[in-house]
Amino acid sequence: MESQNKYNFSRRNFLKTSVLASGGMLIGFNLLTACKPEAVMPVDIKSLNFNDFNAFIKISDEGYVTLFSPNPEIGQGVKTSMPMIIAEELDVAWSKVNVVQATLDTKNFQRQLAGGSQSISFGWDALRQTGATAKQMLVNAAAIKWNVDASTCKASKGIITNANGDQLGYGDVVKEAALLEVPENVKLKEAKDFTIIGQEIVNVDIDKIITGKPLFGLDYKAADMLYATVLRPPAFGQVLDSFDATEAKKVKGVIDVITIGGKVRDYINSGKNDWTFVMSETDKVVVVAKNTWAAIKGKKALSATWKQDSKLESTEDHDTILTKILEGNKFDVRREDGNIKKAFINADKVIEKTYHSPFLPHNCMEPMNFYANVSSEKVHLVGPVQTPEYAAKVVADMLNVDLDRVSVEMTRMGGGFGRRLYGDFVYEAAEISSAIKKPVKLISTREDDMTMGVYRPAIKYRIKAAIKDGKITGYHLKEAAINGNMYGLIPNFFPAGCIPNFKVETSNYKSNITTGAWRAPYTNFLAFAEQSFFDELALELNIDALQLRLDLLQNVKNTTDKRIEYSGKRMEDTIKLVKEKGNWGKVEKGVFQGFSAYYSHNTHVAEIAEIVLKEGFPIVKKVTVAVDCGVVINPTGARNQVEGGVIDGIGHAMYADFSFNKGKPKYKNFNTYRLIRMQETPKVAVHFVENNLSPTGLGEPGLPPAGGAVANAINIALGKRIYSQPFINEL
Numbered sequence: 001m002e003s004q005n006k007y008n009f010s011r012r013n014f015l016k017t018s019v020l021a022s023g024g025m026l027i028g029f030n031l032l033t034a035c036k037p038e039a040v041m042p043v044d045i046k047s048l049n050f051n052d053f054n055a056f057i058k059i060s061d062e063g064y065v066t067l068f069s070p071n072p073e074i075g076q077g078v079k080t081s082m083p084m085i086i087a088e089e090l091d092v093a094w095s096k097v098n099v100v101q102a103t104l105d106t107k108n109f110q111r112q113l114a115g116g117s118q119s120i121s122f123g124w125d126a127l128r129q130t131g132a133t134a135k136q137m138l139v140n141a142a143a144i145k146w147n148v149d150a151s152t153c154k155a156s157k158g159i160i161t162n163a164n165g166d167q168l169g170y171g172d173v174v175k176e177a178a179l180l181e182v183p184e185n186v187k188l189k190e191a192k193d194f195t196i197i198g199q200e201i202v203n204v205d206i207d208k209i210i211t212g213k214p215l216f217g218l219d220y221k222a223a224d225m226l227y228a229t230v231l232r233p234p235a236f237g238q239v240l241d242s243f244d245a246t247e248a249k250k251v252k253g254v255i256d257v258i259t260i261g262g263k264v265r266d267y268i269n270s271g272k273n274d275w276t277f278v279m280s281e282t283d284k285v286v287v288v289a290k291n292t293w294a295a296i297k298g299k300k301a302l303s304a305t306w307k308q309d310s311k312l313e314s315t316e317d318h319d320t321i322l323t324k325i326l327e328g329n330k331f332d333v334r335r336e337d338g339n340i341k342k343a344f345i346n347a348d349k350v351i352e353k354t355y356h357s358p359f360l361p362h363n364c365m366e367p368m369n370f371y372a373n374v375s376s377e378k379v380h381l382v383g384p385v386q387t388p389e390y391a392a393k394v395v396a397d398m399l400n401v402d403l404d405r406v407s408v409e410m411t412r413m414g415g416g417f418g419r420r421l422y423g424d425f426v427y428e429a430a431e432i433s434s435a436i437k438k439p440v441k442l443i444s445t446r447e448d449d450m451t452m453g454v455y456r457p458a459i460k461y462r463i464k465a466a467i468k469d470g471k472i473t474g475y476h477l478k479e480a481a482i483n484g485n486m487y488g489l490i491p492n493f494f495p496a497g498c499i500p501n502f503k504v505e506t507s508n509y510k511s512n513i514t515t516g517a518w519r520a521p522y523t524n525f526l527a528f529a530e531q532s533f534f535d536e537l538a539l540e541l542n543i544d545a546l547q548l549r550l551d552l553l554q555n556v557k558n559t560t561d562k563r564i565e566y567s568g569k570r571m572e573d574t575i576k577l578v579k580e581k582g583n584w585g586k587v588e589k590g591v592f593q594g595f596s597a598y599y600s601h602n603t604h605v606a607e608i609a610e611i612v613l614k615e616g617f618p619i620v621k622k623v624t625v626a627v628d629c630g631v632v633i634n635p636t637g638a639r640n641q642v643e644g645g646v647i648d649g650i651g652h653a654m655y656a657d658f659s660f661n662k663g664k665p666k667y668k669n670f671n672t673y674r675l676i677r678m679q680e681t682p683k684v685a686v687h688f689v690e691n692n693l694s695p696t697g698l699g700e701p702g703l704p705p706a707g708g709a710v711a712n713a714i715n716i717a718l719g720k721r722i723y724s725q726p727f728i729n730e731l
Contacts, residue, residue: 015133016041017178020058025174027057029130057086057134063158063171065090066098072386072410073101073205076699077637078119079412080204082127084633085120088196089131089189092170093157099204101410120633120695121602132186141177142168157195191631191692200636205412215412217369217383218443225371225439226255227292228432229299231285232452235663236513237312240283243304248287251301253294259283260431286432292443310512315358315458315659315666318482321509322460325480326354331505335491335563338501343474347466351540355463355529356724359482359658360456360518361667363675366414367449372429373439374399379406379430380439384413384420391423395430418517422454450673451665455658456518457482461529465537466501472537472552474501477530483515484508489522492565493599494549495530497556513660519648520700523600525725528653531596531708532722535715545712546584546595550575566599573689574604574628581687582608582624591621594713596705601697604628604689607646609682609709611717617731618714620650620682623706628689629696635688638698643684645702651676653707654727674726 015029018041028041058066067083083099135155142160143150145168152163158170191197208215233239245257261283285302289295344350370383379401385391388408396403413420429442459481466474479489484506491504518524538545550572557568575597578584587593590612597606610622623646632638655674659666667673711722714731722730 015130015182017137017180017182018043019175019178020044023175024058024060024171025178027059027130027134029055029057029126055130057090057130059134059138059170059174061171061174063092063169064096064098065092065158065170066100068100072384072388073412075413075415076119076641077203077634080201081120081633081637082123083204084196084201085124085127086131088194089128090135091131091155091157091195094196094199094201096158101412121697124694128188129186132188133183136183136186137177137180138170138173140180140183141173144176144180145173197631197633198635201634202636216366216414217371217411218366218414220371220382220411220441222371222373222382222439225441226288226290226436227295228286228288228429228440228442229295229444230260230428230442230448231287231299231302231304232448233306234451235306235312236511236660237308237310237663238306239309240285241305241307243285243302245285245302247301247303248298251289251294251298253290254287254298255290256288256436257298257302258286258288258432258435260286260428260435284428286428286435288432288436288440295443296445312663313511313513314661314663318458318509318511318660319356322356322458322480322482325507325509326460326462326478328507331478331507334489334504334506335496336503337496337499338474340474340476340501340503343466343468343501344464344476347468347474349467349540350464351467351533351536352462352464353533353536353723355461355525355532357456357459357525357528358656358725359458359513359515359660360652360656361450361453361658361673362415362417362419362455362518363450363670363673364413364415364417364419367446368419368425368444369442370426370429371439371441372426372433374430374433374437377405380409381407381426381430382409382411383426383429384411384416385423385426386413386416386418386420387423391426394423394427398427399430399434417519418521419449419454421517424454446670447668450668454514454516456524457484457515459525461526463529463533465533467537467540470541472499472541475499476503477505479504479506479526481506481508482511482513489526490565490600492563493523494556494566494571494597495534495552497559497561497564497568498552499555513663520600520645520703523598523704524649524652525707527596527598527600527704528707528711528725531598531705532711532715535595535708535712536721544585546575546579549595549597565602566604570628570689571597571599571604571606574626575606577687577689578606578608578624578626581626581685582610584608592618592713592717594709594711594716596708596712598701598705598708600701600704601699603696603698603701605642605701605705607702607705607709609650609706609713611710611713613717616718618710618717620654620680620710620713622683622685623650623709624685624687625702626687626689627698627702628691629698629701630691630693631695632688633695638688639686641698642686642702645700646684646706647676647681649703649706650682650710651680653710653725654680657726657729674728 018026020026021043056068069079073079087097139153139155140150143153146162148162154161160168248257287295287298373380392406392408396406433440462478464476535545538548553568553572592611594609606626608624611618611620715721
């Protein structure tokens with residue numbers, strides 16, 4: 001089985017064991033980095049601190065296995081799929097597995113985050129190695145008991161059997177196994193022998209989710225906890241001038257009204273911050289109360305005045321600015337192959353198009369919230385955050401305390417989509433608790449999230465292609481983005497390597513409107529622009545749109561260019577699968593198809609959208625999806641991720657719009673902000689390319705191709721090419 005992650009595992013620094021005081025065996029292992037050689041395993045399960053190990057397995061005397069899931073659960077399913085990988089190699093029955101969200105002290109962690117659809121990809125080798133090593137130790141312990149060679153013993157579903165047919169359960173040998181040397185080299189399973197990986201496993205939290213048991217950040221409660229809401233400037237470019245809390249303090253349940261601000265600003269301005277997000281640099285008014293209702297009502301009763309400290313920008317300004325950028329020559333070259341200038345001079349025809357996308361909020365179902373208890377002994381943080389390690393470091397620096405005094409507990413998240421990568425709500429909660437000297441839960445309303453959030457940046461793409469003798473000989477892509485599209489668009493994805501003369505350039509305008517990662521960064525809009533453009537080229541060349549992509553991929557299948565990040569062969573196989581499953585070109589009259597294919601987050605995806613016209617308006621009825629994500633760990637969770645990404649992609653491409661008027665967001669809640677509705681969601685049929693390659697991301701790759709597939713279908717149906725999102729504005 002091909003592995004993308006090559007790790008040099010060492011028994012000394014990868015995995016350690018101990019016998020628990022309560023009975024059973026505790027295995028500590030590190031997903032990505034070496035555990036400290038001097039680290040000592042605890043003998044009491046309550047003393048787990050995750051300082052030296054970032055994941056644990058507990059095997060009880062009864063043979064039950066508790067797996068501590070190390071990564072934040074954001075709905076992407078890692079709390080189910082990562083333990084499945086361990087359980088597979090451990091060879092334990094899934095019915096005997098209990099999964100617990102790990103409590104993290106992030107002192108020595110790496111990659112303890114949810115973002116970029118990389119949790120499974122990064123953890124695949126380490127998780128398998130851990131399960132296999134633990135199984136071998138149990139087998140070795142049983143062999144010693146029987147006085148036989150371990151190679152004559154086998155384990156299956158938590159039972160060890162020797163050549164004579166004698167059997168011992170894992171629980172019978174855990175104490176002895178914990179005292180043995182950790183084997184240096186163990187054999188991993190072949191894919192054909194998997195009994196858990198590839199099976200339909202329900203979400204480990206599903207019972208708690210459907211019965212309303214406490215799981216999410218908003219569910220968390222602690223003794224003597226107070227509640228806080230924050231009043232922020234109504235427009236980007238404004239700061240607090242003055243406020244009157246008289247009426248707010250009259251609200252029953254309101255305890256105090258205070259101001260916070262400045263500390264995190266100082267941290268960011270110090271140059272230590274490696275994130276692109278910059279928090280508001282203004283003081284904020286905080287209402288502290290005994291309950292949520294009082295805190296929200298108290299905030300509404302506040303009277304505040306604001307003053308301007310920077311430009312109050314409007315959407316019309318941004319549109320003009322981005323257009324001027326595209327027409328200028330101040331760009332950063334991200335990739336350049338061949339001679340693009342010569343290609344256009346010698347072209348028989350040049351095609352140029354411009355595509356535009358608006359700002360977009362994240363709109364997580366669970367608004368931002370976090371618990372903080374800052375005391376002289378420690379800083380205790382609990383809640384939904386995608387980056388617990390980074391949040392802990394910022395809070396430690398902000399409060400001027402040692403990092404080992406900051407502990408972070410992760411709750412399940414009611415959505416993230418990149419918004420919870422940025423821990424502004426964590427820092428605010430910690431600052432409030434530090435100020436009032438009491439534990440506090442910071443809560444946000446939908447209006448808070450939508451008006452003072454972190455937005456997907458508005459972007460314009462200009463794409464130009466040269467055609468010579470019926471071939472695409474030149475391709476020039478320019479990006480103009482508000483604040484930059486995170487780290488700039490990806491220059492080494494398709495069609496890089498497929499066209500001899502190829503150039504990608506980026507430029508940006510720095511705005512005071514906060515922007516950041518939004519589900520499938522870089523590609524969520526770029527895929528629509530490029531895939532729409534390729535359909536136009538196919539029409540110009542009189543080539544089937546799907547076939548055009550296949551033809552181009554022939555140029556990169558055997559490339560030696562190490563910059564290319566996608567696989568021409570895997571993309572070709574994915575396209576051929578969706579062509580077959582989606583009956584490309586073979587639909588009944590009145591059904592119009594559109595095709596799109598894209599690579600992102602290490603995964604190849606191809607989609608065919610089918611629409612019908614109802615009173616002249618396009619209705620998306622079905623989307624067929626082919627995905628190459630390597631080994632599919634949990635088909636149930638995998639399909640859910642792809643289906644959700646497709647629907648999310650279609651909904652935002654079709655309907656979602658967001659604008660500003662002199663710094664003020666136009667929309668504040670769902671009563672005016674347009675999202676896709678239940679009756680507008682299509683059937684999504686998902687098909688996976690079967691192979692035994694290492695798994696890749698799934699939380700995001702289904703989204704980027706969706707908008708392009710629908711736009712291309714609309715063009716076939718109406719003869720109307722769409723260049724801006726949301727489509728509904730042009731329809």
